[in-house]
Amino acid sequence: MLLRVGFLLLSMLVLSACVSKSVSSSNETEQLSKKEHKIESEELRILMRELSMVVYDRQKSELDRDDLRRRYALNLADVVKELAYKVEHIPQNELGKALTDQDKAIYERYAHELYLNGEEIGRVAQKYEMEKLDGAIAKTQQSCDRCHALLRD
Amino acid sequence: MKKSALLCFFVLSIMGVQAAEDKSELDALKAQAKGLSERIDAYALRQDAEEEPAGLEDEVQKGYIVDDVAGNKAPIRQKGILEMSSADTVLSVGGRIDMQSIVSWPEGAYIAGKIPLDERGENGQLLMSARDSRLWVKTRTPTDEGLVRTLIEVDFLGTTASEATTNSHGLRLRHAYLEAAGFTVGQTNSAFNSFVTLDTIRYPLNYTLVRQPVLRYSVNERLYGVDLSFEQPETTLLDQNGTIFTPKDDVVPDVVARLRYYPSWGEGSVALLGRYITQDQATLSNGSTLSGKDATFGWGVNISGKIKLFELDDIRFDAQYGVGLGRYVAFNAFAAGSIDADGKIELQATYGGHIGYRHWWTHKLRSTLAFTYAGTDNNMENVNTADYDRVNREVYGSQLNLLWIPLPNGLVGLEYSKALRTVESGIKGDMDMVTLLVRYDF
Numbered sequence: 001m002l003l004r005v006g007f008l009l010l011s012m013l014v015l016s017a018c019v020s021k022s023v024s025s026s027n028e029t030e031q032l033s034k035k036e037h038k039i040e041s042e043e044l045r046i047l048m049r050e051l052s053m054v055v056y057d058r059q060k061s062e063l064d065r066d067d068l069r070r071r072y073a074l075n076l077a078d079v080v081k082e083l084a085y086k087v088e089h090i091p092q093n094e095l096g097k098a099l100t101d102q103d104k105a106i107y108e109r110y111a112h113e114l115y116l117n118g119e120e121i122g123r124v125a126q127k128y129e130m131e132k133l134d135g136a137i138a139k140t141q142q143s144c145d146r147c148h149a150l151l152r153d
Numbered sequence: 154m155k156k157s158a159l160l161c162f163f164v165l166s167i168m169g170v171q172a173a174e175d176k177s178e179l180d181a182l183k184a185q186a187k188g189l190s191e192r193i194d195a196y197a198l199r200q201d202a203e204e205e206p207a208g209l210e211d212e213v214q215k216g217y218i219v220d221d222v223a224g225n226k227a228p229i230r231q232k233g234i235l236e237m238s239s240a241d242t243v244l245s246v247g248g249r250i251d252m253q254s255i256v257s258w259p260e261g262a263y264i265a266g267k268i269p270l271d272e273r274g275e276n277g278q279l280l281m282s283a284r285d286s287r288l289w290v291k292t293r294t295p296t297d298e299g300l301v302r303t304l305i306e307v308d309f310l311g312t313t314a315s316e317a318t319t320n321s322h323g324l325r326l327r328h329a330y331l332e333a334a335g336f337t338v339g340q341t342n343s344a345f346n347s348f349v350t351l352d353t354i355r356y357p358l359n360y361t362l363v364r365q366p367v368l369r370y371s372v373n374e375r376l377y378g379v380d381l382s383f384e385q386p387e388t389t390l391l392d393q394n395g396t397i398f399t400p401k402d403d404v405v406p407d408v409v410a411r412l413r414y415y416p417s418w419g420e421g422s423v424a425l426l427g428r429y430i431t432q433d434q435a436t437l438s439n440g441s442t443l444s445g446k447d448a449t450f451g452w453g454v455n456i457s458g459k460i461k462l463f464e465l466d467d468i469r470f471d472a473q474y475g476v477g478l479g480r481y482v483a484f485n486a487f488a489a490g491s492i493d494a495d496g497k498i499e500l501q502a503t504y505g506g507h508i509g510y511r512h513w514w515t516h517k518l519r520s521t522l523a524f525t526y527a528g529t530d531n532n533m534e535n536v537n538t539a540d541y542d543r544v545n546r547e548v549y550g551s552q553l554n555l556l557w558i559p560l561p562n563g564l565v566g567l568e569y570s571k572a573l574r575t576v577e578s579g580i581k582g583d584m585d586m587v588t589l590l591v592r593y594d595f
Binding site: 059129 | 243245247289291293295300302304306327328330332341342346350352362373375415465516561562564594
């Protein structure tokens, strides 16, 4: 019995070691990410997280999980659209002085694209097209990334 | 003159034959041109197919693409055919691979009615099992009347096979139902089940887990949902031998009304249960048959919820109380009521609850600490004193785990759980269990 307890404790220690490593890298990424973002949405982050966690809701049937995914996705669509509105109406002085008129036009186009991404997430969720949800979310992420790569300080 | 006429006739005949030969040659040429044209079309189709993205070329080489040389049909780009009843139906297949390694002291199960009462069982026996792996098939079909969704889900917790050889455990039906126009028809989770559940490997001891045939109508809004559910009845009663038996005399479905609530700070639900508990000349566990019959109403309430705290942490809880609640709580460890020698039913109060705190150490690592209690007020005047140790009175449980997400949809976890059971004779038994879980949802 002692041998087994020892083995289990050892397993936990090994797991903890893996974890502490990932903690530090995760923290660094988060700090970096927070430093860079001008407009942050905690709600968006939590919703994305909850959406990815639905798979671990063990008692629910797959259709129940889809109901839950749909609910989170509809909320996510609202938050993305709200964020797009904020981005589109960000005060000019926060955009940076170095931006040319062309840069501003691109920025506005990306803000509008973000809004359309939100619409698409909502449309997919409304129709229970869960197989398209990951793609719709990935497109939103791409819109953000492309805009950041082009215009962020 | 005659000679000239003969010559003319001969020349004309030769010209006629020549014309006929020319016509047949022309026909042959036309046929050749048509054949060439068809082949050109076929080559054009093949060219199109070859210009498809990478991967298709390999399929051509493997012979998966059937090329119609005449060019009458488009190339078939598949190895087999999956035919659906509707062209708009979307079919999805998924499931999970689940491997659990369990060690307990003494040998037992983390289920309210199966916690060992003495130390006779072996200590530290290792049990490894992949039986909780699952497979599901779901469909989604848009119709004029709205979306129709179906699900069939099975696991391998059916007939137990020999662990000495092949471990060929049997399939077991979990869910088989459809949803359309707000109705749910078929077998699935009872609406009385706790809507919010703990993030633990083992189910808590008071678990409200019933799957049964239902006919349900649901209204779903963004902030709330309402369900009215008619569900399969199944009376469970305690007889004089201290055994829970099923009279199989039910006549009215169990009715559940549930309200679900989705505020920004968490989730919650309240479910109300109504039951008509009956027995009609029931056969007891010892084989004897009662002469009388009886029926009475039972009821229950179940509240469950999740409250989000800072970051991603949350508190999850549920609480049940009811008279005649029986099988809806703690895996049928308690009866809905008892029956006397005349067949008269007396319902009993059953209650339970759990609370758990989930903490995220990192984005990939989380823990839950949970405590559970469940108990009942048995009517022991109808039970033989010698059989008191067969009647469960109450259970306590606690769980602590560490769950790690090594890859998306994957889970590795280690959980320690402790359980304590008390029966009506006063005997107590406890058990310690450690479970190592590896799971992947596909």
